[in-house]
Amino acid sequence: MGECKVPSICVIGAGISGLSSAARILNDGRTANAKLTVIADNLSPNTVSDVAVGFWEPLLDSDTPRHLAYRWGTATWDHMMQLYRQGRSADIGITVTPGYYMSDSKETANENIKCLQEFKISSHHLPSDEVKQLFPLTYHKLNEVVSWTTVILRFERYSKYLTEIIESRKGVIVVDKTRLEDLEYDIVVNCTGLGAATFVGDTDMYPIRGQITRVFAPFVKHFISCSESNELGDFVHVHPGVDGEVLIGGTFIKGSWDTAVSKATKSRYMEGAEEIVPGVKFAKHLGDLVGLRPGREGGVRLETEFVVRGSHRLAVVHNYGHGRAGVTWHWGCAGDVAELVAGLVEQYPSWKGSTQTKGLEKL
Secondary structure, eight states, rough: OOOOOOEEEEEOOHHHHHHHHHHHHHTTTTTTOOOEEEEEEETTTTHHHHHHHBBBBOOOOOSSSHHHHHHHHHHHHHHHHHHTTOOOHHTTEEEEEEEEEESOOOOHHHHHHHHHHHHHHOOEEOHHHHHHHTTTTTTTOOOOEEEEEEEEEOOHHHHHHHHHHHHHHOOEEEOOOOOOOOOOSSSSEEOOGHHHHHHHHOOTTEEEEEEEEEOOOOTOOOEEEOOOOTTTTTEEEEEOOGGGGGEEEOOOTTTTTOOOOOHHHHHHHHHHHHHHHHGGGGGGGEEEEEEEEEEEETSOEEEEEEEEEETTEEEEEEEOGGGGGGGHHHHHHHHHHHHHHHHHHHTTTTTTTSSOTTTSOOO
16 A cells, blocks of 8 residues: 655744744644645844744734634633643743733733733732832832733743754755745645735734843843823833843834944933833843734634635645734744644645635634
């Protein structure tokens, strides 16, 4: 009896979505022996994921359906906590970090608590006297504070962990620019992020500009995330990571393609951070970064599409448009990708020349 042909798989993109999708495909017993290649024009530390603060937060207020946001977020939280409990915090770049949501509205504070409760994460609404004691310089404008504990990762280290999984399963990572029409694979996993606008012509994509400043401040032990923002799209966050590095930001400017560091923007969020954590004013400056988050009208696109190639078809599994939720949803989305790919592999090669695709397009 002839050996069953295994379809070739290509993952486009090596940010957190691309590498986690590749890792979960190769960790799935149904696709563990697949011939998988990751193709990307940039690797860490030169991806958009490297600019992200790596902050897991309970995002339920996006264009993405609430039940999916909850499922993906929960799966990612469980995965990150499992890695932390295994004692791999330092080498993978994951830290469990307590901190504060700060706002100027009791309504916002209550919404934060409700959202955390949905994820079964405990939180505490600080009494006003405690807020005044902890944050005397900002109490007059940010007097509603919720404390809770989250997980923060640094992608440069986390990418090495994901790469180890891929390469241990004989996956290959290639640095190159490519077009969908040039790919000679059976299955393509599209994790191009903002690049989906050109890779597959998705006109719903738009950039969300983010800017952060890296400093060495090992005395910062708590994260700070402020909901207060202004018409310029600036808000303040202070996120500690491994080895004393702290990321301070930031911006959330929809539609901006500007990747140059703005001194005016930096001045605004650094001034805000210094009010909350005065010591960062004297911290050693390590650099400034700008990245464009992959926003998408309608939320995340995670589904299978079949592209006709003469008498045959290419299966494209899309996984992009995560906006600011790339870290929060990455492992959950990658699990759905692995499930879709496994379904394609199990029915291969029947769908290559068939018009019957029922049950393969979406979970």
